[in-house]
Amino acid sequence: MADMNPPLQHRRAALSALMADLWAACWPMRHAGLVRQLAGRDVTERFRGQWLGWAWLVLAPLLMVAVYTLVLRHAMGVRWGGAGPAADAASGWVGDVDFAVRLMCALLPFNWLAECVARGPRLVGDVPHLVKKVVFPLEVLPWVVAVAALVPLGAGLAVTLAVQGLAMGSLPVTVLWLPLVWLPLWPLGLGLMWVLAAVGTYVKDVAQLVAPALGALLFLSPVFYELRTLPTGLRDALSWSPLAVVMEQTRAVVVMGQAPDGLVLLAALAVGLGVAAVGAALFQRVRAGFADVV
Numbered sequence: 001m002a003d004m005n006p007p008l009q010h011r012r013a014a015l016s017a018l019m020a021d022l023w024a025a026c027w028p029m030r031h032a033g034l035v036r037q038l039a040g041r042d043v044t045e046r047f048r049g050q051w052l053g054w055a056w057l058v059l060a061p062l063l064m065v066a067v068y069t070l071v072l073r074h075a076m077g078v079r080w081g082g083a084g085p086a087a088d089a090a091s092g093w094v095g096d097v098d099f100a101v102r103l104m105c106a107l108l109p110f111n112w113l114a115e116c117v118a119r120g121p122r123l124v125g126d127v128p129h130l131v132k133k134v135v136f137p138l139e140v141l142p143w144v145v146a147v148a149a150l151v152p153l154g155a156g157l158a159v160t161l162a163v164q165g166l167a168m169g170s171l172p173v174t175v176l177w178l179p180l181v182w183l184p185l186w187p188l189g190l191g192l193m194w195v196l197a198a199v200g201t202y203v204k205d206v207a208q209l210v211a212p213a214l215g216a217l218l219f220l221s222p223v224f225y226e227l228r229t230l231p232t233g234l235r236d237a238l239s240w241s242p243l244a245v246v247m248e249q250t251r252a253v254v255v256m257g258q259a260p261d262g263l264v265l266l267a268a269l270a271v272g273l274g275v276a277a278v279g280a281a282l283f284q285r286v287r288a289g290f291a292d293v294v
Contacts, residue, residue, distance in 0.1 A: 031137050042144060042148040057152055060152070061159045072224065097167040104156065108156045109247060110243065111153070112153045112189070113189050115145070117210060119193070120145075121197065123141050123193060124200075125294050131290050139194075145193060161175065171254075172257030173257075174253040174259055181249045184242040184265060184271070188275050191272065191278060194280050195279040198283045202286070221247060222244055223247065241268075242271050
């Protein structure tokens with residue numbers, strides 16, 4: 001009976017091959033050692049030759065949040081919608097800390113995703129010596145970037161929680177939900193890197209579009225404001241963004257001491273997994289021609 005319908009056999013074989021490629025890209029456990037090695041090298045190279053070296057992991061987020069707080073809160077008079085401007089201004093340094101922590105709750109996940117997206121278009125072109133190795137699993141390159149970007153993310157989180165804990169006297173127990181809150185970012189970042197690497201390897205102009213796109217994303221995401229302050233239509237549209245969901249839920253568990261919204265996170269995770277599946281499929285489909293263009 002199998003010989004009676006060869007087109008069906010071909011479709012099943014193609015589907016099986018696609019699922020195998022997706023599984024290899026999205027769950028590269030057999031290459032876990034390779035990912036750790038390359039990610040460690042990536043982090044080390046980032047600070048090699050710098051006078052302050054690894055200290056920048058702490059200094060960078062401190063300087064960033066200090067500048068944002070000074071410019072936005074004191075120079076531009078930006079206030080969070082909750083307490084009124086008078087009450088917020090009267091809170092002094094405690095208000096500064098609250099403002100800074102709310103900013104960092106959004107900037108930390110944004111910076112992790114921005115690191116992934118910024119490197120996506122050049123992910124394959126930057127390692128031509130690996131592309132020409134037939135046995136090298138190119139699909140793990142986004143994993144290397146994502147794992148390496150966890151180091152500054154973790155350092156920034158430690159600084160943020162330390163500042164809040166010292167200023168407020170304690171941290172809400174709900175911060176333990178953070179790994180679950182940030183989970184939707186992982187497939188989203190991997191998926192975007194697979195897409196950008198697949199397209200950017202052939203179309204070099206893509207790399208030039210990333211910086212303005214990230215700048216627009218910074219202001220379209222609830223970094224400097226809360227979603228509930230936006231008009232209904234725009235708020236509903238942004239509520240489907242996994243990044244916006246992660247930002248809002250991070251503030252909920254870190255600042256307000258609230259448990260995360262499980263349904264909202266589940267929806268964000270589903271969107272992220274969809275992006276990852278599309279990205280992995282596209283990457284595996286076009287990777288055969290990488291060696292001809294790098």
